[in-house]
Amino acid sequence: MRMGQGVEWALHCCLNLAWTGTPVPASRLAALYDLPPAYLNKQLQALVRAGLCESVPGPRGGFRLARPPGEVSLLDVVVALEGPEDAFRCTSILAAGPGGDPGADYPDTCAISLSMRRAELAWRRELAARSLADVSDDVLRHTPGAADRVRDALTA
Secondary structure, three states: OOOOHHHHHHHHHHHHHHHHOOOEOHHHHHHHHOOOHHHHHHHHHHHHHOOOEEEEOOOOOEEEEOOOHHHOEHHHHHHHHHOOOOOOOOOOHHHHOOOOOOOOOHHHHOHHHHHHHHHHHHHHHHHHHOEHHHHHHHHHHHOOOHHHHHHHHHHO
8 A cells, every 4th residue: 555645744744733833834834845835735735624734814824733733643644635445445356256256245255355454454543543742752752852943944
C-alpha cells in the first residue's frame, strides 16, 4: 500500500500547528518545506473538512488545529486525506476460478481476504493509538529544540 505524499505533508503541518498554537497561512507552511502552496492548501482544506483543522480568515489568519494534539490521531489525518476505504478490496475472483461458487461470500471466507483485513486492522489500530502529542514527545525527546525552531520560523 502506498499513501499519497499529502499524508506526510499534512502530518508535519499538523505537528507544526500544534507547536505554534496560532493560525499559520498555508503559504508559510509550504515555504517551510519548499512545497507547492496550492497543493498543500488542498491537503489543509481536507483536514478542515474532517474537523482536524480550522481555517481562520483575515490578515492574521491561516490554519490551526481544531482539537488538542492529544486528541488527533495519526489515523485521523490519514483518513482525512486518503479516505476511510479499506486498502485491500476483495473482488471475489475465486468465484470465477476452479471450483468457485458465485454465491459464496468470499470477502468473509477467503483466507487471503481475511489475512489482508487483519493486517490492515493492525495497521489502523497502531495509527489510531498514536496522537500528534505522542509524535511531538518523540521528536522533542530526540531533538529538543525542534518546536522552538519551527515556531520561530512560522511566527516570525
